Amino acid sequence: MSKPRVVLAYSGGLDTSVAIEWMKEHKGVDVVACAVDVGQGVDDLDEIKQRALDCGAVEAVVVDARDEFAEQFVAPALKANAMYMNKYPLVSALSRPLIVKHLVRVARETGAVGVAHGCTGKGNDQVRFEVGTMCLAPELDNYAPIREWGLSRDAAIDYGIERNIPIPVTSKESPYSIDENAWGRTVECGILEDPWAAPPEDAFERTVAIADAPDEPEEVIIAFENGLPVSLDGKQLPLAELIAEIDRRAGAHGVGRIDMLEDRLVGIKSRELYECPGAIALITAHRELEDLCLEQELAEHKRTEEGRYAQLIYNGLWWGPLKKAIDAFMEEANRYVNGEIRLQLFKGHATVTGRRSETSGLYNYDLATYDADDQFDQSLAEGFVKLWGLPLKTWAARFRDQDQEL
């Protein structure tokens, strides 16, 4: 009789490669490997598939989810300008729900009893994987071989050698733990665990150092429709391609390096580096266009929802009702976000130097100008200020009556 199957989120790296054999040995299951391309710029997907089979998977599935990732996971985050702790554009937190979706699909297609991930017990990704599965497919069990095994890097290599697993040997062994997709690159561990240690240059791949950035600034015009970028310098591009292109251009100017101390859901403060040139450029541009197109009250409220939204995605609650409800709000607010932003990319900065919107801009020259053609009726201001200040004036008078100092 064949063994029950479990679908493993397979990256092609050392941990998930040895996890295949470990699950067979310790869990009595057969492993179906599932590798999802979310724009991490991986090696050949067919090669990863073969690697999984060589490492003992009974079946291996690869999914090109680059467009889906851009359109269904990055797009809502951009509409919400989502940045955890106001700094981190949620790179990994956005890809996990999509990976879960495909794990669940493959599990159902292959009659698997569970899904597995290669996360440790110390991070957020385990939460995102498992809560996602609990929501989408409560009938499936969650397996966490690396967390259960408590594997160190050396132990993983030894285990692989002992059992003749053709463990992937990368030519350039990274001293860091990396995750990557179209929205950015995350870098942890190694020397970075000392929060006082400056980020070494070898931690970065998608951005140049400011010292090496071109001495000439570069301009790019980004057009948005309903809150999403649709063209760069007048050239229409599908979202995934547009993100890749702006990422490359902004990265070449050193835009998007983030060095932060992050509050993980599991209670740990951790030092993290991110490179998110495209995300930072697009969020900067999108926010600016909102400042032009959103009515004051809406804009102000949107900022409060944005923080909450980023937090819940970070905390693995992507599939929950609050996420859905805030999405509906963001959709409505982004109806007004149409127009163009001119960004200057220069020495690590993406700076807005121009904004315009033919259909949705609320900037009114006649009201704003100090020139002769000013249409703003200044005489109305006198009464307005009196009424605006009335509550304070009333309170202050009372207070003074009692000889208290303001």
Ligand code: ARG
């Ligand atoms: N700290 C970030 C987050 O929780 C990045 C996680 C990267 N994941 C990884 N397995 N290296 O979203």
